[in-house]
Amino acid sequence: MRIGELASRSGLSTRTLRFYEEVGLLVPPPRTSGGYRDYPGSAVARLAFIGESQRAGLTLAEIRSVLTLRDDGQAPCAHVTALIHEHLDDIDRRMAELAATRRVLRTLATRAAATDPAECGGDDICSIVIAGET
Amino acid sequence: MRIGELASRSGLSTRTLRFYEEVGLLVPPPRTSGGYRDYPGSAVARLAFIGESQRAGLTLAEIRSVLTLRDDGQAPCAHVTALIHEHLDDIDRRMAELAATRRVLRTLATRAAATDPAECGGDDICSIVIAGET
DNA sequence: GTAAACATTCCAGTGCGCTGGAAGGTCAAG
DNA sequence: CTTGACCTTCCAGCGCACTGGAATGTTTAC
Numbered sequence: 001m002r003i004g005e006l007a008s009r010s011g012l013s014t015r016t017l018r019f020y021e022e023v024g025l026l027v028p029p030p031r032t033s034g035g036y037r038d039y040p041g042s043a044v045a046r047l048a049f050i051g052e053s054q055r056a057g058l059t060l061a062e063i064r065s066v067l068t069l070r071d072d073g074q075a076p077c078a079h080v081t082a083l084i085h086e087h088l089d090d091i092d093r094r095m096a097e098l099a100a101t102r103r104v105l106r107t108l109a110t111r112a113a114a115t116d117p118a119e120c121g122g123d124d125i126c127s128i129v130i131a132g133e134t
Numbered sequence: 135m136r137i138g139e140l141a142s143r144s145g146l147s148t149r150t151l152r153f154y155e156e157v158g159l160l161v162p163p164p165r166t167s168g169g170y171r172d173y174p175g176s177a178v179a180r181l182a183f184i185g186e187s188q189r190a191g192l193t194l195a196e197i198r199s200v201l202t203l204r205d206d207g208q209a210p211c212a213h214v215t216a217l218i219h220e221h222l223d224d225i226d227r228r229m230a231e232l233a234a235t236r237r238v239l240r241t242l243a244t245r246a247a248a249t250d251p252a253e254c255g256g257d258d259i260c261s262i263v264i265a266g267e268t
Numbered sequence: 269g270t271a272a273a274c275a276t277t278c279c280a281g282t283g284c285g286c287t288g289g290a291a292g293g294t295c296a297a298g
Numbered sequence: 299c300t301t302g303a304c305c306t307t308c309c310a311g312c313g314c315a316c317t318g319g320a321a322t323g324t325t326t327a328c
Binding site: 049 | 179180182183186187189190191200201204209210211212214215218219221222225226228229232233235236238239240242243246249251254258259260262263264
């Protein structure tokens with residue numbers, strides 16, 4: 001199948017497919033006599049795997065590492081399991097960071113609600129963000 | 135004060151300070167006879183404001199927009215309040231996304247725990263990520 | 269007088285996942 | 299035979315917040 005068909009079957013652009021080849025996610029397929037890429041049917045499943053892995057938050061580099069193992073004939077189970085747990089930890093960290101930022105913003109929102117714009121204009125830049133000694 | 139002193143007082147690098155000037159967060163200060171930047175004391179408070187705004191999750195472009203209002207003599211209260219609420223919404227969206235990704239990963243972790251590496255090796259790439267018809 | 273610490277400018281790169289344009293070659297339908 | 303859809307390569311940029319190096323100039327301390 002040519003790149004356009006693979007694109008519409010996978011929901012990706014032809015540009016993205018060529019990019020995936022460039023970064024090693026897709027094995028360079030054989031070419032037709034005219035020089036067109038000629039993908040095997042299995043490319044669709046490979047792209048589905050890539051998409052699912054992305055939805056799980058894996059980076060392209062990590063996905064490539066899994067695919068490379070597979071292409072070398074090795075079972076990637078252990079590697080995949082490790083990646084999953086790394087990402088769970090990562091997500092927990094990021095959620096904690098977001099929660100902290102959210103607390104900061106909530107404080108500012110409260111302060112904003114209590115601020116009279118008329119009295120805003122002291123020496124500081126913005127008494128909502130950095131509270132003055134009021 | 136010269137750039138090195140401002141850097142150590144603010145905890146930023148001299149590179150970052152020059153970068154901040156380049157992107158319009160710092161007003162270009164006067165220069166000494168030797169061509170060195172000569173910052174007013176108020177630059178410290180300005181950088182504190184920038185830092186606090188960043189901790190609240192504002193982008194440098196947004197922070198600049200607040201500072202520009204201030205530099206033009208206008209009270210940025212209303213603008214700041216709007217930014218705060220935009221970011222709160224943004225954070226809620228991102229936390230929901232992270233939670234969704236986390237659910238995907240939890241599913242994969244469960245599947246990984248139930249996967250026997252010995253039987254991994256079918257036609258698919260990884261039965262943890264995309265479950266086969268087991 | 270000389271060395272070290274500090275400053276200047278300019279250009280360019282980082283990571284991530286694409287996306288865009290230009291200039292051209294190939295193939296099927298009419 | 300021409301049109302138009304499809305394909306090719308190459309180079310370049312996005313957004314974000316910096317960071318790095320090179321080559322050079324200034325100030326301070328001894």
